[in-house]
Amino acid sequence: MADEENHFLKIEDVSTAFKIQGKYYPAVSDVSLDIHNDEIVAIVGESGCGKSTLATTIMGLHDPAETKIGGKIEFEGQDLLTLNEDQMNKIRGAKIGMIFQDPLSALNPLKRIGDQIQEGLDYHTKMTESEKKARVLELVNQVGIPHPERVIRQFPHELSGGMRQRVVIAIAIACKPDLMIADEPTTALDVTIQAQILDLLKDIQKENHAGIILITHDLGVVAETADEVAVMYAGQVVEKGSAKQIFDNPLHPYTRSLLRSMPQKDSENDDLYVIEGSVPSLQKMPQDGCKFAPRIPWVPASEHEAHPTMHEVEPGHRVRCTCYKNFKFQDEA
Amino acid sequence: MWKTVLRRVLIMIPEIIILSILVFLLAKAMPGDPFTGSIGPHTSAAQIHHLKEAAGLYNPWYEQYWNWVVHLFHGNLGTSFQYQEPVTRIIGNRAINTLWLAVFAMVLTYAIGIPMGLYAGRNQNKIGDTIIRVYTFVTMSIPFFVILVLGLWIFGYVLGWFPTTGSVSATANSGMATTLSRLQHIVLPGLLAALFGTVNIVQYLRSEVIDAKRSDYVRTARSKGVPTGDVFRHHILRNSLLPIAAFAGYSITGLLGGSLYTEMVFSYPGMGLLFLNSISYRDYTVITALVLLYGILNLFGTLLSDIILSAVDPRVRIQ
Numbered sequence: 287m288a289d290e291e292n293h294f295l296k297i298e299d300v301s302t303a304f305k306i307q308g309k310y311y312p313a314v315s316d317v318s319l320d321i322h323n324d325e326i327v328a329i330v331g332e333s334g335c336g337k338s339t340l341a342t343t344i345m346g347l348h349d350p351a352e353t354k355i356g357g358k359i360e361f362e363g364q365d366l367l368t369l370n371e372d373q374m375n376k377i378r379g380a381k382i383g384m385i386f387q388d389p390l391s392a393l394n395p396l397k398r399i400g401d402q403i404q405e406g407l408d409y410h411t412k413m414t415e416s417e418k419k420a421r422v423l424e425l426v427n428q429v430g431i432p433h434p435e436r437v438i439r440q441f442p443h444e445l446s447g448g449m450r451q452r453v454v455i456a457i458a459i460a461c462k463p464d465l466m467i468a469d470e471p472t473t474a475l476d477v478t479i480q481a482q483i484l485d486l487l488k489d490i491q492k493e494n495h496a497g498i499i500l501i502t503h504d505l506g507v508v509a510e511t512a513d514e515v516a517v518m519y520a521g522q523v524v525e526k527g528s529a530k531q532i533f534d535n536p537l538h539p540y541t542r543s544l545l546r547s548m549p550q551k552d553s554e555n556d557d558l559y560v561i562e563g564s565v566p567s568l569q570k571m572p573q574d575g576c577k578f579a580p581r582i583p584w585v586p587a588s589e590h591e592a593h594p595t596m597h598e599v600e601p602g603h604r605v606r607c608t609c610y611k612n613f614k615f616q617d618e619a
Numbered sequence: 620m621w622k623t624v625l626r627r628v629l630i631m632i633p634e635i636i637i638l639s640i641l642v643f644l645l646a647k648a649m650p651g652d653p654f655t656g657s658i659g660p661h662t663s664a665a666q667i668h669h670l671k672e673a674a675g676l677y678n679p680w681y682e683q684y685w686n687w688v689v690h691l692f693h694g695n696l697g698t699s700f701q702y703q704e705p706v707t708r709i710i711g712n713r714a715i716n717t718l719w720l721a722v723f724a725m726v727l728t729y730a731i732g733i734p735m736g737l738y739a740g741r742n743q744n745k746i747g748d749t750i751i752r753v754y755t756f757v758t759m760s761i762p763f764f765v766i767l768v769l770g771l772w773i774f775g776y777v778l779g780w781f782p783t784t785g786s787v788s789a790t791a792n793s794g795m796a797t798t799l800s801r802l803q804h805i806v807l808p809g810l811l812a813a814l815f816g817t818v819n820i821v822q823y824l825r826s827e828v829i830d831a832k833r834s835d836y837v838r839t840a841r842s843k844g845v846p847t848g849d850v851f852r853h854h855i856l857r858n859s860l861l862p863i864a865a866f867a868g869y870s871i872t873g874l875l876g877g878s879l880y881t882e883m884v885f886s887y888p889g890m891g892l893l894f895l896n897s898i899s900y901r902d903y904t905v906i907t908a909l910v911l912l913y914g915i916l917n918l919f920g921t922l923l924s925d926i927i928l929s930a931v932d933p934r935v936r937i938q
Contacts, residue, residue, distance in 0.1 A: 371847065375844040375846050380844055383842070395933070395934060396932065405840065405843050441936050519729075552819055
């Protein structure tokens with residue numbers, strides 16, 4: 287177990303609620319997570335589970351007029367949620383870098399690649415123009431883009447998807463941040479490029495001693511890269527532990543369902559497991575009780591907790607609600 | 620960039636040729652001929668036949684077309700039946716009037732519309748934006764000619780601040796006095812036209828800014844730690860002005876085309892009014908010339924739009 291001092295991002299009971307037609311609906315509720323340097327923490331879950339919302343909450347990218355954020359995000363000794371816009375701007379890009387999914391829309395179509403990478407340096411460093419130019423070339427090189435000299439003069443639409451994702455990564459690491467948040471960094475890419483990008487992320491993490499929050503719905507990606515895993519469902523963390531704990535001993539019905547719906551190469555059955563239903567929309571989210579209950583209707587209500595909390599099953603391995611104890615899939619029952 | 624422009628210009632040549640053939644054939648199909656109106660009731664059929672033959676009206680259409688084109692290049696568009704003057708001279712006078720009014724209105728439209736649209740988009744749902752939106756909805760829901768007539772009545776007749784007809788006062792004789800009189804005549808119609816014209820720009824720009832504010836690349840910029848003001852200046856501004864810039868090229872066509880409504884209500888002797896009158900008097904030579912001119916102007920307008928767009932948007936440039 288890492289000691290307390292080493293937690294350099296400590297998320298405590300963070301909730302993010304969006305205003306929809308005058309009412310607030312929580313997209314993230316009471317999430318607690320610790321991230322240490324030199325560690326990759328994966329946040330896993332289906333679309334609409336609040337993964338990206340959590341990431342943009344850490345970055346402070348929500349419009350305060352339309353969101354209500356609670357809890358505490360402690361980063362290097364200060365609570366990010368109490369900082370104002372100017373103070374946040376000194377942290378964004380400098381100490382925390384964010385890598386977005388869909389690299390085409392994440393880049394400004396009218397600006398040259400070099401200028402977009404340099405922008406972070408303009409605000410966070412006192413480098414001269416020529417030093418910045420040199421750093422941009424170095425970054426482009428580092429993320430493995432061939433012909434850096436030419437690419438920095440090009441526009442986003444002139445690059446391939448994989449190259450654009452590398453540019454997005456170069457932007458995020460420009461100021462050597464201590465923490466990187468990668469939101470589905472490989473979703474828009476094909477499998478061979480995915481592996482390259484993941485290797486690149488791991489290399490950068492080793493070089494910069496950064497912590498990485500890797501947001502993904504792809505358990506394959508998690509198995510390949512993560513040290514710690516948090517599984518999110520309907521805005522809550524339902525299970526967390528080391529990657530080994532989660533993959534060797536998945537407990538929560540949701541985690542087990544996710545793992546079961548992954549294709550296995552040694553499986554005799556060609557049909558994939560399908561979790562019934564879908565993640566409820568913000569307005570239709572059950573407010574109390576086990577949020578996963580509607581999707582495992584064969585589990586009797588008595589198995590769930592009235593107010594599900596996290597239970598530590600072994601050191602570092604926590605699971606929400608009691609429904610995991612006697613959980614069996616429908617076809618096993 | 621230059622390749623794109625060159626290609627666009629080359630495409631225009633066949634476009635203009637096809638346009639001119641179409642206009643020529645349409646003119647041929649119209650009732651009457653160049654002698655209509657200049658032939659007395661006692662001219663015999665044989666004489667008319669003779670005149671027509673001499674004028675080449677029995678030649679095949681492509682020969683007549685060629686003659687027409689040759690005349691065109693010599694600046695000879697025929698004589699107006701209504702005014703008994705060369706068409707080029709009539710159009711020339713009217714074009715100057717229209718240009719005065721249209722340039723004034725257009726500059727005003729963009730000078731008012733762009734800041735208003737940007738402001739409304741940037742301060743979405745705040746009080747200033749609400750006021751601007753009410754203004755655009757009200758203006759949009761009143762027919763343009765009603766605005767013109769109301770404006771003319773209030774500022775022209777009731778308050779008497781501005782002249783109500785014409786393009787220049789008949790008593791102005793020195794250069795300076797003429798210019799001042801011209802300005803005086805275009806202020807009211809120009810303002811009213813701008814008032815109406817800004818609505819489109821404001822609405823368009825507002826939604827472009829709002830879209831840009833929510834875009835992923837703006838989120839990327841913010842995640843780099845770029846302050847809000849700089850995000851607006853460096854990322855939102857240029858990207859949202861893009862469609863407006865392209866639109867501007869096209870609206871330059873309108874500079875010479877003239878505004879039918881404005882010129883009609885203010886009896887302003889411009890191109891729009893000329894076109895309308897020529898149609899009601901069946902002044903075919905003028906109509907033909909104007910249709911051709913409008914067609915060519917439209918082609919140039921789209922060309923200009925494309926050039927502006929390729930200058931500001933790297934995505935449309937041809938490699």
